[in-house]
Structures are given as structure tokens and as C-alpha cells.
Amino acid sequence: MLTSDGFAWTNRWHRHHPAEKGLLAGGMLVLAVTLPAPTTAPIIIAVMFVTTVLGAGIPAVTWLRLMALPSGFLITSVPFLALSLNFSSGLQVVFSPQGLEVALSVLLRSLAAVSCLTFLTLTTPTIDLVPLLRRVGVPPAVVEIMLLTYRLVFVFLERAATGHQAQIARQGYVGLRNTLRSLGLLVTSLFQRSLERSRRMEIGLTARGFQGELRVLAPKRSISRARVASAAGLLLGVAAAGLVLDATVR
Amino acid sequence: MHIMEGFLPPAHAAAWTAAAVPFVVAGSRSIARILKENPQAKLLLATSGAFAFVLSALKLPSVTGSCSHPTGTGLGAVLFGPSVMAVAGAIVLLFQALLLAHGGITTLGANVFSMAIVGPWIAYGVFRGIRGLRGSLAVAVFFAAMLGDLATYVTTSVQIALAFPDPASGFTGALLKFTSIFAFTQIPLAIIEGLLTVIIINLLSQYSRSELVGLRFIPGEAK
Numbered sequence: 138m139l140t141s142d143g144f145a146w147t148n149r150w151h152r153h154h155p156a157e158k159g160l161l162a163g164g165m166l167v168l169a170v171t172l173p174a175p176t177t178a179p180i181i182i183a184v185m186f187v188t189t190v191l192g193a194g195i196p197a198v199t200w201l202r203l204m205a206l207p208s209g210f211l212i213t214s215v216p217f218l219a220l221s222l223n224f225s226s227g228l229q230v231v232f233s234p235q236g237l238e239v240a241l242s243v244l245l246r247s248l249a250a251v252s253c254l255t256f257l258t259l260t261t262p263t264i265d266l267v268p269l270l271r272r273v274g275v276p277p278a279v280v281e282i283m284l285l286t287y288r289l290v291f292v293f294l295e296r297a298a299t300g301h302q303a304q305i306a307r308q309g310y311v312g313l314r315n316t317l318r319s320l321g322l323l324v325t326s327l328f329q330r331s332l333e334r335s336r337r338m339e340i341g342l343t344a345r346g347f348q349g350e351l352r353v354l355a356p357k358r359s360i361s362r363a364r365v366a367s368a369a370g371l372l373l374g375v376a377a378a379g380l381v382l383d384a385t386v387r
Numbered sequence: 388m389h390i391m392e393g394f395l396p397p398a399h400a401a402a403w404t405a406a407a408v409p410f411v412v413a414g415s416r417s418i419a420r421i422l423k424e425n426p427q428a429k430l431l432l433a434t435s436g437a438f439a440f441v442l443s444a445l446k447l448p449s450v451t452g453s454c455s456h457p458t459g460t461g462l463g464a465v466l467f468g469p470s471v472m473a474v475a476g477a478i479v480l481l482f483q484a485l486l487l488a489h490g491g492i493t494t495l496g497a498n499v500f501s502m503a504i505v506g507p508w509i510a511y512g513v514f515r516g517i518r519g520l521r522g523s524l525a526v527a528v529f530f531a532a533m534l535g536d537l538a539t540y541v542t543t544s545v546q547i548a549l550a551f552p553d554p555a556s557g558f559t560g561a562l563l564k565f566t567s568i569f570a571f572t573q574i575p576l577a578i579i580e581g582l583l584t585v586i587i588i589n590l591l592s593q594y595s596r597s598e599l600v601g602l603r604f605i606p607g608e609a610k
Contacts (some may be wrong), residue, residue, distance in 0.1 A: 139475060139486060139487070141486060141488070142486055148520060163492075166392075166393075166492060166493060168522040169393055170393055170396075170397045170400065170493055171397055182400050194390055203488050203490075206487070206488060206489065211391065214394075214440040214547065214565070214568070215563065217564055217568055218551055221553050221555045221560070222555065222556050222560035222561075222563060222564055222566065222573055223555040223556060223560075224555075224556050224559075225559065231555070233554045233555070235554045236553075236554050243551070245396060246393045247391055247392060247394050248393075248486040249393060249395075250391075250392040250393020250394075250493060251391060251392045251393065251488060251491070251492060253392075254392045254484060254485075254488045255488045257485065257521045258485060258486065258487065258488045261579065263482060263486050265483060270428055274420060275415075278415070278416065278418060278419050278422050278429070278473065280476075281429065282418070282429055282432050282433050282436065282474075282478065283436075283478050283481075283482075283503070284437040285429065285430065285433030286437045286440070286478055286479075288433075288523075289434060289436075290437045290440050290482065290486075292437070293437050293438060293516060294441055297441050297498070317579070317582055317583055317586060318586065320583055320586075321586030321587050321589075321590055322590065324442065324462075324583075324587050325587055325590035325591055325594065325595070326439065327438065328438060328587070328591060328595065329595045330592075331434045331437070332431075332434060333440050334434070335430040335431055335434040336430075337435070338430055339430050341414035342430075345554070348592070349523060364407065373553045378588055
């Protein structure tokens with residue numbers, strides 16, 4: 138099981154309508170990428186931390202761990218934004234103050250954007266968000282494939298973890314050669330079992346009169362006006378604070 | 388290689404999304420057509436999407452010590468075809484963003500473009516080309532997976548270089564900078580993924596012949 142998905146189903150806000158959480162995360166994301174990063178981004182990170190940890194009741198450690206995950210990409214690319222190549226007199230690598238400024242603002246903007254995504258990941262089961270896609274014009278067939286994919290992801294993840302564990306127990310990952318062979322075997326058996334499973338599901342569904350559409354009861358949730366209003370208020374507040382701060386700093 | 392959330396400036400994020408949309412729409416049209424004839428194909432598509440997601444959760448050994456994961460781009464492209472991969476890839480990338488906070492929503496378009504469109508099409512083209520020239524299956528699969536991976540990494544570098552041109556030498560300098568940094572991890576990874584894909588295809592043609600025939604990957608009578 139994925140830790141983040143576990144929290145998505147059990148956090149304090151998991152019964153709230155997904156559109157409410159989507160509005161907050163999506164709105165903040167838009168603010169994060171459009172407003173000047175040096176002033177707005179820290180406010181967004183702070184606000185998202187507070188809503189995720191104090192609001193939805195996610196442990197701070199989990200939040201930090203999920204935030205740290207994408208930092209590998211930042212470590213390998215951001216420092217190089219501050220370096221500049223100059224071809225005018227041979228090849229020269231120089232430090233550029235202008236580049237450093239860009240690097241810092243990209244770093245902050247990315248972290249702020251990731252904090253919005255992390256909020257969504259930890260508080261909202263992905264499956265709740267998928268039906269919202271139908272409203273924005275994604276064809277129903279694709280939406281249904283997504284719902285099925287979601288279900289199967291967890292079935293296969295469990296299978297992969299079990300197989301991986303068994304291979305580790307048999308020294309399957311000692312050295313590069315063994316590792317590649319073990320991974321190959323694992324993927325192959327996964328593929329075989331996946332197709333087998335999809336065929337079994339196909340037979341089972343056909344036997345129950347499957348016509349190409351799965352009908353399920355969705356839990357009825359109403360959108361709370363108070364929560365939408367507070368999310369909108371928070372967005373306006375952050376935008377105003379960021380812009381005012383930006384104007385005073387300059 | 389995922390570009391993380393918020394990394395690209397808004398204009399670039401929007402432009403890459405606009406570039407990726409036609410491919411995904413065309414892919415979903417062809418999926419809708421397949422489904423009309425054969426509603427059961429829905430399950431196969433969902434299976435391949437979930438399979439690709441789980442592939443990316445497996446760790447690959449990497450030379451620099453950091454672990455990385457197979458993209459499965461080449462494998463998916465040769466097994467399922469590149470137009471279907473555009474949709475399956477977009478779904479997988481969206482799930483990676485929403486489930487794992489890996490990649491992102493604003494950078495989804497850019498990531499779909501490099502990983503679900505350029506990578507699979509290059510891999511498929513290379514595979515068909517080498518097979519057409521009577522190259523062996525293993526050679527075709529190796530180069531398809533490896534070059535598909537490399538194409539993805541070069542596309543990502545181009546995307547970043549366009550967004551952040553070098554202050555002194557512009558786009559060329561930035562492209563040189565990013566391709567050479569990412570080369571340290573991406574070239575060994577591409578070779579490893581190529582080898583792994585060959586191993587997988589060999590094992591599959593040994594143990595899953597009927598499935599491969601069913602996917603029309605190898606000719607023969609489906610059971």
C-alpha cells in the first residue's frame with residue numbers, strides 16, 4: 138500500500154467534497170506559478186503546511202518526506218541555472234548572479250507548487266478526483282479506464298512487492314547482473330499475471346452482463362459553502378499578502 | 388525523467404500542454420474506436436496502464452548511487468503501439484502526480500510530451516526500422532528502449548533549456564549544460580533499461596507466447 142494513499146483515505150478531511158480540496162490546491166497552484174515567487178512562495182508553503190498538518194491532521198514527518206521526494210530533481214538542475222557557459226573566448230564556466238536569482242526563484246516556486254500537490258495527494262483519494270475530469274470534457278471511456286487502472290495499480294503493486302521481497306530473500310539483487318535478471322523475471326511474471334487477471338476479470342464481467350460500462354454507487358457528498366468560502370478567502374488573502382509584500386520589498 | 392511541479396514558467400507549461408493535447412485526444416479517439424468494436428479492450432488498456440505505473444515503482448540500480456526507475460516507455464511502445472501509449476502514459480503521469488506527488492499538474496503537458504509522445508514514437512520507429520532491415524528481435528528491442536529513453540531525456544533537456552536560456556550563451560549554452568549534466572545519470576540508465584527490456588521480451592516470448600500473439604506483437608494463431 139502507498140503511505141500517501143493511506144492518508145488520503147483516513148485523514149480528517151477525507152469526507153469533504155473533493156471539489157473543495159481541489160479548489161484550494163488548484164487555486165494555490167495557480168498563485169504559486171503566476172505570482173512573483175520570492176515573496177508569495179514562502180507564504181504558500183506555510184499556508185499549505187498548516188492546512189495539511191493542522192487542518193487535515195497529517196503527521197508533519199509524512200508531509201516532509203513527501204516534499205523531499207521531488208527534491209532530487211531540484212538538486213540536479215537548480216544549481217546549474219546559476220552557472221553560465223560562455224563561448225566567446227573558448228569554453229568558460231562562470232557563476233552568474235542573474236542566473237542565481239532565477240535559480241532561487243525557481244526553487245521557491247517549485248517548492249510552493251509541490252506543497253499544493255502534496256496537500257492534494259495526502260488529503261484526497263485520487264479516485265475522488267477522477268470523476269471531476271468528466272466535467273472538463275475527458276471522454277467517459279477514458280475516465281472509466283482511469284478508474285480501472287487505479288484499482289489495478291494497487292493489485293499489481295502488492296504483487297510486485299511480494300515478488301521483490303521473495304527475490305531479495307534469495308539474494309536476487311546481489312550485483313548488477315543478478316539485479317537485471319531478477320528485475321526482468323519480476324516484470325515478466327507481473328506482465329503475465331496482469332494479463333491473466335485482466336482476462337479473468339473480463340470473463341467474470343461478461344458473465345454478469347458487462348456492456349462496457351461499470352455502474353457504481355458514489356457516496357453522496359454535498360459541497361459546503363462555508364468551506365468553499367474559506368478556501369476562496371484564503372486564496373485571496375495569500376494573493377493580496379504576496380502582492381503587497383512584493384510591492385513593499387521593491 | 389519527470390520535470391517537477393512548478394518548475395516551468397506558466398507560459399512554457401501552457402505551451403507544452405497545448406503541444407501534448409492533440410496527441411492525447413487522437414489517442415483517446417482511437418481508443419474510443421477500439422472500444423466500440425471490442426468493449427473488453429478496456430480491461431487490457433487499464434491493465435497496461437497499471438503495469439506501466441508499477442514498472443515505474445521498481446528501482447533500477449544507477450551508477451551515481453541514486454536510484455532511478457525504468458520508464459517502461461520502450462516496452463509499452465513496442466507492445467501496445469505509440470498512439471495508445473500517449474493516453475496510457477498521460478494517465479500514468481497524472482496518477483504519479485496525484486498519488487505520489489511525483490511530477491506535477493502544471494508540468495503534466497511537458498512530461499506527457501517527452502515521456503508519452505516523443506519517447507514511445509522514437510522507440511516504435513526504431514523498433515519497426517530495425518525489424519524492417521531484418522535486424523534480430525533482441526537488437527531491435529535494445530535500441531528501441533535505449534533510444535526511446537535517450538529521446539525522452541533530450542526532450543526534457545530541450546524543454547528546460549527553452550525555459551531557462553543561459554544568460555551568456557542563450558539556448559545553445561543551456562542545452563549543452565543540461566544535456567551534459569543529465570547525461571551522467573541518463574546514458575547509463577538508458578543502457579540498463581535497454582538491457583532490461585531485452586531480458587523482459589526474451590522471457591515473455593518464452594513464457595507468454597499466447598499473450599504476445601494476442602497483442603499482435605509476434606505473428607501466430609491466438610489461443
